[in-house]
Amino acid sequence: MRLALLALLLVVCANAGIFGDVRDKVKNIFTGENSIGKKIKSMVFNNTKILNIKEKMKKLTNKIKKTLALTPQAIISLKERLSKLRPIKQTQVKETGDSIDEINEKSEVGASLFQGDIILTEKQAEEVQEDVEEETAGGNRTKRQAFKDRRYPNTIWSTGVNYYFDYSANAAVRSVFKKGAREWEKDTCINFHEDRSAKDKIRVFVQSGCWSFVGKIGGSQDLSLGRGCESIGTAAHEIGHALGLYHTMSRHDRDKYITVNLNNVKADWLDQFTKQTPETNENYGITYDYGSIMHYGGTSASFNKKPTMVPFDTVHQETLGSPFVSFYDLLVLNNHYNCFVTDGKPGPKPIRTTKRPGVLPKGFRCADKPTCEILGAEYCNALDEDLRISMCPKMCGYC
Incomplete structure (x- = not known):
């Protein structure tokens, strides 16, 4: 009798649309305009520090344009190289985007991030500002790639990289993070430890987009592998930032190897092509690497799918944006962590x-x-x- 009454009640509820209302309400909790995800995203990207840094970068737009302006000779050279490029039809594979900058743009977080996938500390933002202002004033101090400021070696994970997975990290995210970490770990002296209780650690979580801080900033720092970021290459790229690497196209000698084609760059993505701070980074004398996992693709930040970066040797055009950790990536990290002179353990300071x-x-x-x-x-x-x-x-x- 009770089962019959329960069955009758279920039929009445279904016919009345009650379950549909509940389903819609639950869906809205997670995906609607007032969803938990939206609120967390707002908390991350709308806090005072992030907004201040975002505003600081916005004010640099005209100065960044000036640093990217080409000479008449460079314009002629660029046109010649563009004419040699073989047109390649780009077919989007994933709805969420096929590259980090595409994913972050579709996730509506790209404009809030430096160079498309980096969250800067206030100090780092000041250094970027100083770099742009110095370059527009005609300064020419050496600029490099790996993050090395006055706090170094405190910015490297000298006792190993501690990390933990947030509740939001599903099995796919956990898997690609571990595999991405392994790409750096297997040929360097850097070790990764899953340790939620560690003082300094990376929180791996699922937020809008793929992004990270640069280097160890102290305490718990975030690394996001959101929807669309579930690939080993993407995870390894963001881990590269957390280990202390900026983008390869930020190197001081970039303009000897590639030309930034400003005509195809989205107006609000100009900071993706700034060179890094003059006194905080180090390339360790290693040559420019077109195949670096830290190098964006040739059409990155393009509003028309046409090249934004063109190598002087156009053979390397399709090499840009590799999903694999390269030998030179490992060489930079091994030097940055002093692996060659400490018998396989991260050292306090490179010996040069x-x-x-x-x-x-x-x-x-x-x-x-x-x-x-x-x-x-x-x-x-x-x-x-x-x-x-x-x-x-x-x-x-x-x-």
């Missing part, structure tokens, strides 16, 4: 020599690192002398 060729540093050993076999002798010219001596002295002819 200023001695001239033929004058070897104290404690010198005539022994090549295992990676020299991968490099090959032809790469000696791509490394600065400090690296040749510390990494591959035998192969490069120092002993």
